[in-house]
Amino acid sequence: MSIGSFSFDVTASGQFPYIIAAILVAFGLYALLFKRNLIKMVIGITLIETGVNLFLVMVGYRSGGAAPIYTYANPGQGMVLPTPQALTLTSIVIGLATTALLLSFAIFVHRHYGTLDVRKIKELRG
């Protein structure tokens, strides 16, 4: 299958990165929902984030396409639209900020409650 000068790889090996992205998101959701340790929950969130970022990069991938820099592309070679790459970079930066904030909350929770176990951190129930 191809659109313009680009082709889409629909073989099993071409789908591999999508499968990895799905597995990463599934693992992350599992960790977030079933793990009782705050740090492990943060790891779960970063796993989901990595899965989504991988998916974003894959959406923008065109086999045979060149990076959109004029001096790098051969004459006549198609260039890819750099939007998904830009999105992924933004998303990684945002992910860094959220992870840092989550971990600092975890540090202060540990300082106040003396534990990271969510079953023991329950002043805000009901």
Place this chain on the structure above:
Amino acid sequence: MNTLAMHAPVLLVAVPLLGAFAVPLIGKLGRGVRDIFIGLIVAATAALAGLLAAHYFGGAGVPQLYVLGGANGFAIPLPSGLSVPIRILFEVDGMSAFMGLITALVTLTGAYFSFCYWRERSGGNMYYSLLLLLTAGIFGMELTGDMFNFFVFLEITSIAACGLIGFRVWLKKSQEAGFKVMALYTLSGLFVLLAIALLYGQHGALNMAFIASQIGTFGVSIVDKIALGLLLTGLAMKAGAVPMHMWAPDAYGEAPAPTSAILVANSQASLYGLFRVLFTIFGVGASIATNAWILIVLAVLTIFVGVTMALVQNDLKRLIAFGAVSQIGYMLLGVGVGLVRRASILAGGGSLVDSANALDYGFVAMQGGIFHMLNDAACVGLLFLASGAVIRASGTRDLNKMGGLAHHMKWTTIFFVIGAVALAGVPPFNGFASKLLIYQSAFKVSPFLSIIAILSSIMLLAVFVKAFQGAFMGSKTGLPEAGEARPGMLIPMAVLALVVIVFGLFPGFFIDTIVTPAAKALWLGRDAYIGAVLGGG
């Protein structure tokens, strides 16, 4: 159109954003200078929002476009002849302008209330920095016409909101709340991002109008449906709809009182995103009727669970927080009923313009739901500010430990009562005006919906009677700090109380001037929204 009105959409984001980063520097000059600076920034932001709204509601009536990086040539033509808009743009239609007004009202009163409320010696710079950052993010969510920008602004509000909830690190509960809220906000943000990636993969663009026109041309594909499901989940989670509401009472309850109201405005901005997705991007044919029913189920659950949970609270702020959660349900109910009716009109080949002019019950439900957003912001804002004054005076949030405050704080008591009665939907206050529209139109879909809505309003009144009795009634207390709130705190409350009363006494005027254009922008403004970007209309 004058230059200021033309650039208002981008200035609404830029002014508070630059203000947020300037606050730590200005703060070095002393507290007074900093407060004046923030007062100016917030007032300028509110004036810009007012200008934007005046421009739309006062005549233009067509979506206003602001393209970053030059107005000309914002689309790239493809070899196939199709042109794809790639520039980042802001697009302001009636709904965006309406939401801008709500945010302006809440941030203005919240910030001015904070000047007297914030007595701690340190932390003020951080507090105002985060407050302005949150304001910038909320305005960005409401004005942007680009899916990915929407995600970026969503994350800005998430980070700023959680900063506000948890930056008082010496408070034990705020840290627990901060972690919980941040985890759920991040999860909802990632759902939205995944949906955006799917939409990009399907349509090759991030522009909302372009995606909407693609869906209008090619129909809703499987990928689009998955993206819609993810957007619905993510945005409903961030708006605090039951069963994803667990973070909301923690967030509203643990944030400093003046910012709790801004967090409610943040939830409403997520609701706005949800409506934009359902009406503008996916608003074709009858294919989305199922989603409308999901919205109605979420609404009924939210109304009922929110009120029931509020009944059992003994913490004043947490009680109001659950009340605020239940109000999100009324907005969802109004717009959900509208969406069901809109789908059936489209399926039957009816005209949306005629139904809006004939005040079809679906359109009335939309008016009610949208009007209730503004009313809820005013009432809940008033209640949170009053609770802030009460907590400052009594030094506790536990209803069992306070009492007799009516002897010391006459004005605060009056404002609290106005807010509580209005939120419970008692005439002649504004909550009644919007809730009546929702009751009578939801009745047409199913009497059951109206019964739940009315019953929950009555229960909400019981909740506030309990809160009022606990905090204000009883004999004089020996609380050392008990005394009337300072004028700097009373004036913002008075402004909100005035809004509550004026909107309650003259609902017809406000429905005609601002609510109907906003409802029409969603109900029938899809083509105009797309046409403003892609031309043709």
